[in-house]
Amino acid sequence: MNMEPLETEEDFKNPTGPVVTEVADKERNLYRVYFPAAGYYHHPNIGLQFVVKRALTIEIEFCAWGKFWDRDVLEHGWMVAGPLFDIKAEQGAVAAVYLPHFVDLQELGFQHMKCLEDTIIQATTPRSLTSSLTGGHVDNSLFEVAHFKKKRMALEKPARVEQHYIVLENPSFSLMGVLLRMIPAAKCFIPIxxxxxxxxxxxxxxxxxxxxxxxxxxxxxxxxxxxxxxxxxxxxxxxxxxxxxxxxxxxxxxxxxxxxxxxxxxxxxxxxxxxxxxxxxxxxxxxxxxxxxxxxxxxxxxxxxxxxxxxxxxRSAPRLDAPTPADTPALLHFVDDHREQLVARVTSVDPVLDKLHGAVLSEEEYETVRAEATNQDKMRKLFSLSRAWDKTGKDQLYRALKETHPHLIMDLWEEWSRDSRSWGS
The missing domain is CATH 2.60.40.2660 (Immunoglobulin-like)
Structure with a gap:
């Protein structure tokens, strides 16, 4: 399956550094990450955290509650409280998963305690919300993790509820997300x-x-x-x-x-x-x-x-659909001008080759480039072939790079723009 860098700004991290997350299927919002050793990994942007027992690969798909919540969630008195993910991992390899939620527990506990506690006592069981909040956690009965299997919802009580996370220990994975018990009297008092x-x-x-x-x-x-x-x-x-x-x-x-x-x-x-x-x-x-x-x-x-x-x-950015700036010499195409940076920074060449196959690359050329050992060697080989291309061919290479590595192309345009301003001054 073709891979390219995840475009959500950051990768998973652990104490030894970042772990590259790859796009497995962009249309499905499906990502894949390989954790190389046992330990703790977190993604600052997504909010997911994993504690794994050994090296393993995890797949994460971004999903939408809208397919499920009208029927199963709101009808049964629950409020969506976090993202919905479809997570796949080897059974027994994950010690804990931290699912993000957006309920502000501190505000919920200290500013709306009286309203919520009275309602909870009447609606469920007389448990002390106050004592559990002041201890750094909240009453677990307010939260559940919803699992969707074959379009049916099952609820699981979390091991812990923390300020930004719901914690499941030794989890089994599925299409899953966090729900908060919706109390009618407190509908407008849920801080997020x-x-x-x-x-x-x-x-x-x-x-x-x-x-x-x-x-x-x-x-x-x-x-x-x-x-x-x-x-x-x-x-x-x-x-x-x-x-x-x-x-x-x-x-x-x-x-x-x-x-x-x-x-x-x-x-x-x-x-x-x-x-x-x-x-x-x-x-x-x-x-x-x-x-x-x-x-x-x-x-x-x-x-x-x-x-x-x-x-x-x-400030307007340079147009990404115009590979050659007006004041750039006609013989100097964007991809040629940025050859060194593209060789060094393109992290997944195969998706680029797939877009060029049959258009500017023959079957033999396609296989020749793919046979190179590293991404840098593939890019060097691709550039050696591009010497024979006209502007139309190089435009197609540019478009392929823009589609597969949009943030890299934007960075190169911004660098070019800064350099142009400094030359002008």
Whole structure:
């Protein structure tokens, strides 16, 4: 199966360093990681953590609750509280898995204790939520891990509930995710950790920003990233809200300049990754000065988030669909100009070859390049063949690299842009 680097910013890590995560099937959002030894591994961006007993390979697929929650989840009084993953691993090889959730347990415990505890005592059993919270964990009866097998849901009680994770020990894997018991009287009192996502166009003379407010769920983030990428928008990285927010609450969007904002309110709600996500479109136009964006709680007016956008944050990137810049000599193609970096940094050559096979590579050339021992040797061999190609052939190589290694190509464009500005100065 073709492999390429995972495009979710970071790899799994353990005390000895990063562990490369690979894309097994991009359309299915299926990833594969090989843990080389027993130990603890975590992914800062996804939130998953594993404690493994020996070396093994794990497959992780990002999934959408929307196929299941209407029938099995909401009907039975549960609230989605974290991402849904389909995890496959050798039985007995994993000592513990830490599944991320986005419920703010500290806020849940200390600001809404009375409301929740009274309701829990009436609805379930009279257990002390207070004592379990102050001990660093919460009442496990509030959380369950849902397993979906043959479209039927089974619930499993976690071994522990921690501030950001639900812990299963010696787990069996399936399509699985975290649920929180939904108490009707406390529906509007469930604090969650949330995040804001900002996107700008790759290239545009006049700038329009897309602003999202979502639960801190990596599967939703990735679905939005993928959707925005289709329209040539790139994410602007800014800090998320510091404090917990509440599902169902509404927030007004405003800015320091006279901006056109549609709509001017955002509701914080959970929408499955397969659904359209709510966002505000903010038209800025020509960027001449710093812009401050804010979110304020609609009822109280209190500010919950702020971001400062500088002209550099909004500067148009070079067009990725135009391999040769206008002021670059006609004989110097992008792939030739960046030959050294591409040889060193392309981490998976076979998917590139698959896209070129039959177009600019013959069957013999395709097999010759694949026969090389390392990715660097494959790229060198590919470049030796590309000397005979015209601009159309090199454009096809560029497009293949852009599709399989988009972040690398963007990095090279940004380096070229910085170098061009420094030469001009």
């Amino acid at each position: 950790t949330s995040t804001t996502l900002l996107y700008r166009p790759h290239h545009a003379k006049e700038v329009t920003i897309h602003l999202y407010l979502i639960p801190n769920d990596c599967t939703i983030r990735k679905a939005i990233d993928d959707e925005e990428e289709k329209f040539q928008f790139v994410r602007i990285h800014k800090p998320p809200p510091l404090d917990s927010l509440y599902l169902g609450s509404r927030y007004t969007v405003s800015g320091s300049e006279k901006l056109e904002i549609t709509p001017k309110e955002l509701e914080l709600c959970y929408r499955s990754p397969g659904e359209s996500q709510l966002f505000s479109e903010i038209y800025i136009g020509q960027v001449e000065s710093d812009i401050c964006l804010q979110l304020n709680q609609k009822i109280s007016g209190s500010q919950v988030w702020e971001a400062l956008l500088k002209p550099g944050d909004l």
